[in-house]
Amino acid sequence: MQDEIPFHVPSFRVRPLPAPELRKDLLVDRWVIVSTDRLSRALELHSANTVTPLEACPFCAGNERMTSAALLELFDEHGRWRVRVVPNLYPAVRSNVVAQAWSDGWHDGCKAVGRQEVVVECPQHETSLANLPAEQLTQVLGAYRERLQAAQEDPRLAYAIVFKNSGAEAGASLEHAHSQLLILPQVPRIVQEELDAAKRHFDSNSRCFFCDWWRVEQEAGVRQLLDSPRFSVFLPYAGRFPCEMCILPKEHQSRFEEISAEACQELGDVLRSALRKLQRGLNDPPYNYILHTAPLRSGALPHYHWHLEVLPRITGVAGFEWGSGYFINPVPPEQAAAYLRSVQP
């Protein structure tokens, strides 16, 4: 463990916690990870910029010694890795802690048992996933599938969230193309809300909400962006951010882990087209994407359906949004969809 870490000002020295904690906001049931392990990273980001000189990029081929041992490597036909998964050096959660919970009636929490992994998306110093060939994206998606399967082995963990921060304004701390898995002992609130609402829809209608959704959007047409035999990409009617996209498999599937090799290949193509439209159409904006899939050991669910949310970060979020839960989107999704349809991928 490190000694005290100065935070923003040298006089504020933070003592590292023995282990990260998950703490509950008692009123609104919102959980926060309190993790001093992230502090050094936060400070690095604050003092330097995110642009890392090439020779120092820990994700480039040749610099493998700068990361921990790989959890997974996917190779090309010459035996060189193309996608590499390593433990995050500044994880918000830790696997080597004893699970422990506490409550005094007001302050509820538990040790933040979990894992945080980085998916290095290519060996060369390329910053944009959209610039890689479709087969490379297919391998990245294959890495998600394998790491989601591996995550099921630890009975303490309940949910793996796969996400990507692309660009400094979207929270990327290194520019080399990468995404992450954060594997948690709880199902996150937003996913649980989706699960609960989708269950209610199923119970009322005997149909999956998402299976209905892409059909409704396909019929409406105005918010549709891409269509392939297995996948539908459209802009949600109540998208939070301009040009927000949703990518759905047309056939019902609750668990991304169960995606077939063929579907993975098609999805690599579709995701690349969507990201290239964003890149070319909006001048390479920062963005996040997030995979929502069923909980790790839920089994196949008839009411839930995995999907990928792509969130371009070209508008800010400020006091109004934090205080209300509303978002302000200045671009009607119908117009954004019409524009993006006209952009060559």
Place this chain on the structure above:
Amino acid sequence: MQDEIPFHVPSFRVRPLPAPELRKDLLVDRWVIVSTDRLSRALELHSANTVTPLEACPFCAGNERMTSAALLELFDEHGRWRVRVVPNLYPAVRSNVVAQAWSDGWHDGCKAVGRQEVVVECPQHETSLANLPAEQLTQVLGAYRERLQAAQEDPRLAYAIVFKNSGAEAGASLEHAHSQLLILPQVPRIVQEELDAAKRHFDSNSRCFFCDWWRVEQEAGVRQLLDSPRFSVFLPYAGRFPCEMCILPKEHQSRFEEISAEACQELGDVLRSALRKLQRGLNDPPYNYILHTAPLRSGALPHYHWHLEVLPRITGVAGFEWGSGYFINPVPPEQAAAYLRSVQP
């Protein structure tokens, strides 16, 4: 109405909507304001920086012609305004639209009827509320009270959210110290969640959650920051952001509109101390604050209690947070409170 507005790239021209819309995400009951009226503002922010040359600041005394007519002016003893409330020139909502709702079973929405007002916090070009004397803060709080009272007159409106964005990274578009009211036809989701949870606590315990909360925190001590006869300031146990603060009246009061002149004076002092500790202790960080109070015409509620949330914006929010609803706070609130207690206000 303006002609088509280019968005980020000239080839993407957005046609202004006849009126802003409130749209519902059907699955998770999350509302989004789709408002092209905000587009020009978003673009201004993107192209220029937020620093406005002094002669062009619309909030400075002498430049009153650059804003619409004042909705409220509070004066000093020489008859010069000290605090001035004007309509926001780029409102996300509009008062001059006919209320109208629609649903086709999948796409629910309504016209975004409402008002957005700017509270100019001082006549001189001062960027920081913390640099103003306490009496000035008291007048700002008094302006909130008066505008909240005025908002009750429009029966179409249900909730007024008062918020402040301080610093460009916290979403401020002009540097002259100001805050805002956004008055909506619905109670926002986050406030409704607080209201519902507080009601359950009251129903189980016959006591207000917040009345209990400050006592619990006062007894615990470790997260307490400031204490005055009428107010308690502490750092929530599950704070989302480093040094997040909660300011509560000790005596039960659900509606900020009912704050007395004496309490308002004391709160000006307390808020100034809290903000100065933040400014001095963390090197003038960007921050948001948000006032949560009872809905406009709810009457006095035994189970709800107004409070002010102060959110320093020194850590980012990225894919993990957007996709999960978790936050990562790298500084334990107990340590942040100990440090801020040691900082002179």
